[in-house]
Amino acid sequence: MAWNEPGGNSNNQDPWGGRRGGGDRKGPPDLDEAFRKLQDSLNGLFGGKKRGGGEEPRSGGGYSMLAIGLAVLAAIWLYSAIYVVDEQEQAVVLRFGEYHKTVGPGLNFYFPPIDKKYQENVTRERAYSKQGQMLTEDENIIEVPLTVQYKISNLKDFVLNVDQPELSLQQSTDSAVRHVVGSTAMDQVLTQGRELMASEVKERLQSFMDTYRTGITVTQVNLQSAAAPREVQEAFDDVIRAREDEQREKNLAESYANGVVPEARGQAQRLLEDASGYRDEVISRATGEANRFGKLVAEYRKSPEVTRERLYLDTMQEMMSNTSKVLVSGDKGQNNLLYLPLDKMIDSRGGAGSAVPGAAAGAASDLGARVNSDLQQRDLRTRESR
Structure with missing residues (x-):
């Protein structure tokens, strides 16, 4: 039977199985009673007295709860107010939104919420x-x-x-x-x-x-x-390859120039040195000739006949030494005879060091003999006519 059915004993029973108005209570405890027990326990911890069943609470219990709340708030505030700055960090503290100070490494303290801090690593x-x-x-x-x-x-x-x-x-x-x-x-x-x-x-x-x-x-x-952007990367690659080819051709040209230009400069320097040597030679020869002529003039003034004869002989010797013809002079009043050295002429035609065949040598000897004979006969006729 339900506890509130008609005819039942609803005045003496409740849904928790207990009786209303007294007796044993086997249901859950009342919330108010649980709060009263907690308050009694706190009062006992902080020196208050526990309440009896119908006794009114004393005023000391309210102050104890307030003290506990303030202590918890103070601990939380103190925990948030103390901070540590590392070796690589700095902290800037603002008080009422205005710059207050810059804090270095170490244990520091500030006053939130009127203070605000910004902490950053300044060496990284x-x-x-x-x-x-x-x-x-x-x-x-x-x-x-x-x-x-x-x-x-x-x-x-x-x-x-x-x-x-x-x-x-x-x-x-x-x-x-x-x-x-x-x-x-x-x-x-x-x-x-x-x-x-x-x-x-x-x-x-x-x-x-x-x-x-x-x-x-x-x-x-x-x-x-x-x-380059991916859309035109191929064109840029072609440009880069063309630039590399250009640079390679430039390097080849520079290499060729480095090989040719020093050689040309060396040849030019050699020509300059040859010209300078030729100039010095000509100047030295001209200077020597001038000095010799000056000394010759002085000697000519001393003895003109001897000097003239000496100059003539030196000139003729210099001229005759460069020719293969020999001019033989006879006695005074006789014609000059011209002697041709055929053996030397044949040797010059055959070349230096070349051997003359026997027939050619014999013909040359016969020709020389005939020429000598003709010259002698001519000389005799000349003498007889005189």
Whole structure:
């Protein structure tokens, strides 16, 4: 039978199996009673007295609960107010939103919530990478990847001056790279001009950071190998191959020039030296002839006849020494006889060191004998006519 059915004993029973109005209670305890027991326990811990069944609570129990709450709040606040700054870090403390101080490494204390702290690592180098398509000076589009390394040099400026300093750094990097690439030809960007471009980007980027007072120092800018967009990569590869062929031809031409030019210079120098030697020889010979003529004039003035005869003999000796003809003079009043050295002429025709055949030698001897005979007969006739 249900506990609230008509005819039942509903006044004496409850749904928990106990009797209303007294008796044993086997159901769950009342919440109010549980709270009273907890309060009695806390009062006993902090010096209060426990209540009896119908006794009113004393006022000391409320103060004890308040003290516990305040102690817990104080512990939480103290835990959050004490902080440690590492060796590589710094902390900036703001009091009522205004800069108060910069804290170094060690154990420190501040007063939240009136104070706020911003703690950052100021020695670690940070980096981020960026890549984008840019227009060069000669109106070519290329993709330039780069990496920027930086660190925080002034934590106060980093926290207070700019809302998002790292975002400002990225935007400034984009501006600096586009300015440098836009004023550089494509050949320089793709080949040996990357180091100079990286230096220019770093200088311009640091100028932006100093102007904005972000507290950031740019330590390194690395421009990686730039490349053309994928849509025109094949055309760029052809251009690069053509440029390499051009450079190879230039190297071959320079190698050939390095081999020919020194040789030509050597020949020119040798010709100059020969001309200089010939000039010195002519000048020396002319100087010697002039000196000899001067001395000859002095001797001629002393004895003209002897000097004239000597000059004539020297001149004739010099002339006769260069001819194969011998002029034989007879007595006075007789005709001069001309002697032809046929043996020397035959030797000169046959060549130096060549042997003359026997028949040719005999014919030459007979011809010489006949010529001598004719000359002698002519000489006799001449004498007889006289």
